[in-house]
Amino acid sequence: MRCHDGRVQFRKVTVPPHRYSPLKKAWMDIYTPIYEQMKIDVRMNLKARKVELKTRSDTPDISNLQKCADFVHAFMLGFDVIDAIALLRLDELYVESFEIKDVKTLRGEHLSRAIGRLSGKGGKTKFAIENATKTRIVIADTKIHILGSFNHIKIARDSLCSLILGSPAGKVYSKLRAVTARLSEMF
Amino acid sequence: MQITDPGGIEALHRLKATDPRLPLNPSLSATARAASRYLFSSLRPFTLKSPFDQLLVDGFDAEQIWQQIDLQSQPLLASLHRRVKQLEKNPEEVSKLKTVLGKGEKKVVEEMKEESEGLDEDSDDFDEDDEEDEDEEGEGKENEKVGLENVDEDQEDGGDSGESDSEEDNAEGGGGIEDQFLKIKDMQEFLEDGENEGRGLKKDNKMKKGGRFDEEGTEDEEEEDDDEENENDEEDDDEDDELGDFALEDDEDEENARYEDFYGAKQKKGSKKKVKFIDGSEGSDTGDEQDDKPFSSQKQETISTHEKQLEKQRSKIERMEKANMEPKNWTMQGEVTGPKRPKNSALEVDLDFEHNKRILEGHFDDVQRALRLPSKAPREIKELDENKSKKGLAEIYEEEYAQKTNLASAPLTFKDEQKKEASMLFKKLCLKLDALSHFHFTPKPVIEEMSIQANVPALAMEEIAPVAVSDAAMLAPEEVFTGKGDIKVETELTQAERKRRRANKKRKFKAGEAKRTPKKARESALPNPADGTKR
Numbered sequence: 118m119r120c121h122d123g124r125v126q127f128r129k130v131t132v133p134p135h136r137y138s139p140l141k142k143a144w145m146d147i148y149t150p151i152y153e154q155m156k157i158d159v160r161m162n163l164k165a166r167k168v169e170l171k172t173r174s175d176t177p178d179i180s181n182l183q184k185c186a187d188f189v190h191a192f193m194l195g196f197d198v199i200d201a202i203a204l205l206r207l208d209e210l211y212v213e214s215f216e217i218k219d220v221k222t223l224r225g226e227h228l229s230r231a232i233g234r235l236s237g238k239g240g241k242t243k244f245a246i247e248n249a250t251k252t253r254i255v256i257a258d259t260k261i262h263i264l265g266s267f268n269h270i271k272i273a274r275d276s277l278c279s280l281i282l283g284s285p286a287g288k289v290y291s292k293l294r295a296v297t298a299r300l301s302e303m304f
Numbered sequence: 305m306q307i308t309d310p311g312g313i314e315a316l317h318r319l320k321a322t323d324p325r326l327p328l329n330p331s332l333s334a335t336a337r338a339a340s341r342y343l344f345s346s347l348r349p350f351t352l353k354s355p356f357d358q359l360l361v362d363g364f365d366a367e368q369i370w371q372q373i374d375l376q377s378q379p380l381l382a383s384l385h386r387r388v389k390q391l392e393k394n395p396e397e398v399s400k401l402k403t404v405l406g407k408g409e410k411k412v413v414e415e416m417k418e419e420s421e422g423l424d425e426d427s428d429d430f431d432e433d434d435e436e437d438e439d440e441e442g443e444g445k446e447n448e449k450v451g452l453e454n455v456d457e458d459q460e461d462g463g464d465s466g467e468s469d470s471e472e473d474n475a476e477g478g479g480g481i482e483d484q485f486l487k488i489k490d491m492q493e494f495l496e497d498g499e500n501e502g503r504g505l506k507k508d509n510k511m512k513k514g515g516r517f518d519e520e521g522t523e524d525e526e527e528e529d530d531d532e533e534n535e536n537d538e539e540d541d542d543e544d545d546e547l548g549d550f551a552l553e554d555d556e557d558e559e560n561a562r563y564e565d566f567y568g569a570k571q572k573k574g575s576k577k578k579v580k581f582i583d584g585s586e587g588s589d590t591g592d593e594q595d596d597k598p599f600s601s602q603k604q605e606t607i608s609t610h611e612k613q614l615e616k617q618r619s620k621i622e623r624m625e626k627a628n629m630e631p632k633n634w635t636m637q638g639e640v641t642g643p644k645r646p647k648n649s650a651l652e653v654d655l656d657f658e659h660n661k662r663i664l665e666g667h668f669d670d671v672q673r674a675l676r677l678p679s680k681a682p683r684e685i686k687e688l689d690e691n692k693s694k695k696g697l698a699e700i701y702e703e704e705y706a707q708k709t710n711l712a713s714a715p716l717t718f719k720d721e722q723k724k725e726a727s728m729l730f731k732k733l734c735l736k737l738d739a740l741s742h743f744h745f746t747p748k749p750v751i752e753e754m755s756i757q758a759n760v761p762a763l764a765m766e767e768i769a770p771v772a773v774s775d776a777a778m779l780a781p782e783e784v785f786t787g788k789g790d791i792k793v794e795t796e797l798t799q800a801e802r803k804r805r806r807a808n809k810k811r812k813f814k815a816g817e818a819k820r821t822p823k824k825a826r827e828s829a830l831p832n833p834a835d836g837t838k839r
Binding site (some may be wrong): 191197199200201202203206207208210241242244245247248249251253262264266290293294 | 689698702
């Protein structure tokens with residue numbers, strides 16, 4: 118099956134400097150599923166510091182290209198390869214990004230404290246939210262990225278926002294429990 | 305006081321003339337007011353206690369006007385009743401009155417004036433002396449007798465009868481028996497008028513009533529004031545009717561009210577008179593103050609029980625308030641140290657020593673917390689795992705999907721695994737306990753596991769757990785000994801057998817060495833060139 122209109126399409130994903138060495142380490146894990154399963158050509162442009170993706174002649178679906186691009190982009194945001202791989206396999210996963218200043222304008226110490234509240238001690242709060250809502254969260258300074266399905270992203274976002282606004286972790290936990298119990302009951 | 309008010313008389317006639325069925329108009333209310341005022345002022349000389357000199361109609365609504373009229377007419381009616389009853393009892397006096405009635409105008413007028421003045425002076429001394437009832441009652445009775453007949457007929461219209469009285473007083477003179485109080489002419493006139501005009505007056509009254517009713521009917525044309533007046537008039541009419549019904553039964557008033565109430569004591573307590581007169585003149589036109597005047601006179605003389613009670617209460621309240629304002633006694637203050645209280649005062653006060661005993665016993669009056677029974681079974685709280693999840697996101701969704709479509713069994717959650725482990729341990733424990741007790745035998749669950757069989761002597765096993773473990777699980781004889789190896793000991797061997805054994809040993813050793821030598825050759829080959837020595 119050919120591409121949509123017979124043309125070759127490209128995608129270019131910029132590599133931020135802090136993800137350069139992790140990319141080098143995990144390159145084979147990234148390359149293999151894209152090339153083998155998605156049938157998309159992928160190469161790293163070292164000069165421009167970009168990952169370039171190109172459709173091949175035997176690419177089954179044009180959406181593969183977009184999926185691969187999303188997968189690489191998720192890795193660049195900070196997600197693990199094993200978590201980002203889910204983007205390739207499942208259609209209904211999304212990445213949502215927002216900043217702390219979108220929720221509440223915080224400066225200096227308050228901002229630092231908010232970030233600390235979000236992660237928790239040793240990251241336990243973040244992991245708790247991740248496990249409860251089946252999402253993956255990346256907190257990069259003031260930017261927050263959430264990877265997961267639509268409903269789960271919403272729940273995780275609500276929890277994170279309440280943490281930013283100042284509610285203690287215990288309160289967020291109790292709310293999480295209630296919501297996830299309801300979610301699990303539905304299935 | 306206007307006895308002859310042409311405007312008022314005219315208004316009265318006009319009112320009488322109006323047809324009750326006519327629609328309302330504001331002029332009618334003005335007419336009615338003027339008429340009422342005229343009647344009121346005509347009656348004024350006979351009302352001794354009334355605070356009003358004139359009926360106030362400007363700016364007052366119907367209720368207020370009626371109240372003024374009522375104030376005037378009520379005591380008047382009462383006095384008339386009494387007089388009539390007196391005359392009833394003593395019919396001789398009536399004849400006396402009749403003879404007296406043939407005197408001239410002037411005298412009557414003068415006497416009326418005197419009477420009115422005397423009445424004014426004595427108006428406030430009415431309730432002073434109850435002791436002089438008997439002397440003055442006689443005179444009062446005469447008056448009342450005359451009025452009795454008329455009262456029967458003209459209950460509802462005291463004003464009108466008063467008016468007729470005043471008119472005819474001017475015409476006739478007084479008799480010899482008359483004094484300032486007794487106007488025989490008045491009495492006769494009163495009697496005659498009552499007979500003649502009773503019915504006519506009644507008609508007037510009805511007309512008035514009718515007029516009032518009609519006024520009520522058309523509200524749109526009237527102003528708000530008139531509406532109120534009309535409604536109140538109807539109420540007043542009802543009250544009038546009631547009075548008419550019960551007027552004859554005024555015995556109570558008669559008994560309580562005395563001669564002094566109206567005509568006052570004769571020259572008693574002149575200073576007080578003056579005081580009261582001033583009070584009376586200064587009094588405003590409110591019924592309350594009129595009531596207060598007799599009360600105040602009472603206070604100074606004899607304090608009523610109510611007053612006494614009030615006094616007591618007031619003094620008590622004052623005392624208590626004063627006590628509250630002062631600083632409290634040291635026993636009533638909270639924490640009091642030694643210097644704060646007077647010396648040795650704690651000895652005098654009987655402290656509550658029971659406290660110590662109770663403290664020792666621990667017998668406190670603490671509120672016991674009521675235990676709440678667990679109504680529901682505690683819900684399973686889902687634990688939040690705070691560790692980084694080992695599975696990738698894709699795997700999680702994979703499992704979820706699989707669970708949904710029931711392809712694979714649901715993966716055991718952390719809790720389930722713990723449960724499983726716990727149940728396993730418990731089962732093992734139970735088995736051991738059962739084995740020890742020998743009573744309830746449950747065979748060991750057959751779990752296909754690799755376990756090391758110890759070659760323990762069967763005897764030992766049987767002793768401890770004879771039934772549970774059989775010697776069948778022990779090693780078989782051929783597993784213990786196959787038959788190979790050196791069976792005979794060296795001492796038992798013959799020469800030939802000894803030689804054979806040694807030969808076997810040597811052969812084995814040589815075979816073993818042959819394997820080892822090529823390895824040695826390899827290992828030793830490498831370091832040779834470094835040494836430079838040849839082997």
